[in-house]
Amino acid sequence: MELAAEREASPEEIRSFRELGHACVRGLATPDEVAAFAPSICDAADRLAWNRDIPPQRQRTYDQAFHQAIGLCWQDEAIREFVFAPRFARVAAELLGVDGVRLYHDQALVKRAGGGPTPWHQDAYYWPVDAGAAITMWMALVDIPPEVGSMVFADGSHRRGDLRGPAISDESEDHFARLVEEEALSTSTHGAMAAGDATFHAGWTLHSAGPNPSADDRPAMTVIYVADGATVLVPERDEQRLDLALYLPGAMPGGPAATDRNPLLWRSGT
């Protein structure tokens, strides 16, 4: 199945992303398209999640939130087609307002039936690239009911940059939940999702997600894009050093974020 047919980001999606730091794009993939790819993604996620075998007594909040499998596009050709889809990449580029985007990395996030909440965090905490040049797409691979829902975003938090909280953990949850409460930050969620609906959020957009009280797993696939022409920054912390080694192998601070693991996925006019 081809995911080549493109679509433009709408003015409302662009406004939402730029003003609020997040946007919801309903129906970015059709139910048939998702049905063609989801089994490979879910099967790979089940086999390859790095945190799938942690015994319950050693699981941190983060491990209880979801099984996380990274870099699936390099494991399976069908998944590569999904992750490299020009349709998704074009929306990412247009929301960011850039001429082209490259792959930063992909990850499947499967919140298990009964799984816990996703603590508040900022993705760019981990990224050795300018947060304004990168964007996360999160796509529902099944219909997600309201009681499970999608992410909760702190509106406009992307404009505040690094809020200097800790890595995703109980500590980040405490730190950022206090910030949200003390500053009475406005939050929003796009709520229930149909398979193929996606949200996009900016690197510094503060976000979290609720638990999964349902009897069904909640698989989602994410693709993180970096603007074509973005520069690698000097890593500030170990998490950024690790991301640099894993997702930009061989790239040097000051140089382009464009290794052979970062193919160009969409460029305007091509």
Ligand SMILES: O=C(O)CCC(=O)C(=O)O
């Ligand atoms: O799937 C979730 O619960 C959270 C996802 C998330 O934090 C992200 O994609 O940045």
